[in-house]
Amino acid sequence: MTKNIVLTGVGGQGTVLASKLIAAAAMAKGLEVKSAETIGMAQRGGSVFSHLRIGDSVDCPMIAYGEADIILGFEPGETVRMLPYLKKDGFVVVSDRAVTPVTASLTGGNYDSKAMLEYLSNKVDNIKIIDTDKALNDLGSAKVLNVLLLGAAVRSGELGITPDEMVETIRNKVPSKLMELNLKAFDYTSEAGRQ
Template sequence: MNKNIILCGVGGQGTVLASKLIAAAAMKKGLPVMSAETIGMAQRGGSVFSHIRIGEGLRSPMIARGTADVILGFEPGEAVRMLPYLKKGGQAVVSIRGIMPVTAALSGAGYKSEEMLSYLEKQVEHLLVVDTEKACRDIGSPKVLNILLLGAAAHSGALGLSDEDIKEAIKEHVPEKFHDMNLRALAYTHPDTP
């Protein structure tokens, strides 16, 4: 199995943990993994991304344009920004909730995440928009956004990782007191979840 996965969003949304969990789950299956992510200044509310590559024969962690199997968009506009990396027929899993950049609030221009979502709908054949607003309310924490998207991507089959694979990674890499909440987030979009 060879997979190129891109996670993108706004600094502070939990992309780093999500990419660690994907890597841990893949390694558990005995697969080589490489990844790269934004660390440093941009983490303070700027655009951030992670590239994750799974499979044999990898040389570098960086993904070429048009070769990502999956994009996990933690924010609609950031998903649009990374869209040139998605391969034809690739899967995009995107959170419905937009985050207004300070620059947009200041200029009064506003920022319409709906525009971003409708662009994604037009461009991406396999698009999954997750109603993370409702999900976070139901689960009772805005912090589970990353696991919600991870779950949705896993259920779509595009990650090549199962719920069980990710569940184990959560148990190993997330403090125990958050297990329950995160496991509920993981299962939230599962077709069997009521």
């Protein structure tokens, strides 16, 4: 049984840490993990992704089109870009907050994230859109978008990792002074998830 996970966003948003946490939680269960991520120039505000593959019968860390069980989208436009990777009944959890590239600001074309989210909702049946501004405001920190999305992804059940297992991993991996904030961010979507 293989789980294929795509994380996508803009350089600097924290996709790498989220990817590391999923990998660590899967490995703690004794599962084989392979992953690949963007390192280098693109980290300076470019499009970035992580591919994560959990399971025994995996030859390489890259995911092919139509194979991803889940996409964790840190940014609406970047999530659209990765959509060809999603399998037919795959799940998408996406932040609704756009990161406007300098190129768009310069040309006056603030790009339309609402259109992106609408497009995603039309194309994907199984989707959860996170009201990021509200969430981060409630949490009092803008730096925990990654763990917030991770919480929603874990609660979907699509990762094959339970909330308790992920909390344990966060406790092991996140520096103690940021622990409480990260655990709060991880739990943030739990009530919403139950509704």
